[in-house]
Amino acid sequence: MSQQQMVEEIKGWVYEAGENIKRKLQSPLIVEEKTNKSDLVTNVDKETEAFFIDKIRHHYPDDQILGEEGLGDHVTDFSGRVWIIDPIDGTLNFVKQQDNFCTMLAVYEEGIGQMAFIYEVMRDELLWGGKGMGVYLNEQVIKDVPNITLEKGLISVNTHMFLNNTYETQTVAMKSIGVRMIGCAGIGFKELIKGNQNAYISNLQPWDYAPAKVLMEELGLKMIALNGEPLDLRQKVPILGATPAAFAEIQTRQN
Numbered sequence: 001m002s003q004q005q006m007v008e009e010i011k012g013w014v015y016e017a018g019e020n021i022k023r024k025l026q027s028p029l030i031v032e033e034k035t036n037k038s039d040l041v042t043n044v045d046k047e048t049e050a051f052f053i054d055k056i057r058h059h060y061p062d063d064q065i066l067g068e069e070g071l072g073d074h075v076t077d078f079s080g081r082v083w084i085i086d087p088i089d090g091t092l093n094f095v096k097q098q099d100n101f102c103t104m105l106a107v108y109e110e111g112i113g114q115m116a117f118i119y120e121v122m123r124d125e126l127l128w129g130g131k132g133m134g135v136y137l138n139e140q141v142i143k144d145v146p147n148i149t150l151e152k153g154l155i156s157v158n159t160h161m162f163l164n165n166t167y168e169t170q171t172v173a174m175k176s177i178g179v180r181m182i183g184c185a186g187i188g189f190k191e192l193i194k195g196n197q198n199a200y201i202s203n204l205q206p207w208d209y210a211p212a213k214v215l216m217e218e219l220g221l222k223m224i225a226l227n228g229e230p231l232d233l234r235q236k237v238p239i240l241g242a243t244p245a246a247f248a249e250i251q252t253r254q255n
């Protein structure tokens with residue numbers, strides 16, 4: 001199967017997952033706390049992860065799967081093909097707003113991102129693409145993301161990092177034209193890729209940033225761990241995603 005055929009197949013799964021999620025929002029959600037009152041999981045998070053795993057196991061039985069809700073494999077070794085799933089990104093928004101969430105999936109091979117899908121379900125916006133194949137918003141190709149400077153654009157940041165001024169997030173944010181805290185990593189990165197903001201800063205798990213990393217690399221956008229370590233798909237890390245111009249300015253301010 002070609003990369004293009006595989007992408008089309010996965011897009012079908014993502015749209016189907018989106019339809020299922022919308023339908024399930026018509027019934028009461030079963031909500032559980034994970035580590036604290038802001039860290040929630042619902043039946044839809046688990047069912048969506050199970051849906052993707054079922055498809056992957058059926059079509060690609062030899063592959064490894066890393067899913068946020070733990071229904072996949074315990075992946076420690078990223079050799080071979082690994083699927084990374086965030087079934088509902090922005091679960092708190094999903095529960096409290098029934099809006100501002102995504103379903104996300106990435107395919108990596110030998111630790112290198114090959115294809116990625118960030119679907120903002122309620123807006124029917126699918127950002128997708130892959131290594132060497134370009135990046136698309138629905139059917140529209142994305143070319144030349146505007147290289148917005150820190151001073152000229154909106155910046156999106158994680159609430160806790162902003163309130164605690166982690167990595168001088170407040171200082172950086174105050175140099176921008178305005179700050180947004182959407183509470184969904186997928187949307188944070190999506191707005192950057194769409195050219196609507198200059199950077200996104202957050203403390204993220206691999207499933208939060210792996211899809212955006214594939215798409216951003218393809219578009220020449222920047223993503224690094226703010227702790228100076230190389231990005232490691234096994235760990236939670238403070239992430240900076242930015243246009244090249246904003247990236248250079250933020251890096252300079254922090255050194």
Ligand code: IPD
Pocket residue numbers: 068086088089090091092158159182183184185186202203204205208
């Ligand atoms: C969360 C969201 C949020 C980010 C958190 C993530 P989840 O993902 O992306 O924006 O600030 O760090 O955990 O748990 O809703 O998939």
Ligand code: CA
Pocket residue numbers: 039040068091
């Ligand atoms: Ca979660």
Ligand code: CA
Pocket residue numbers: 086088089090185207208
């Ligand atoms: Ca997430």
Ligand code: CA
Pocket residue numbers: 045068086087088089090091
């Ligand atoms: Ca999630």
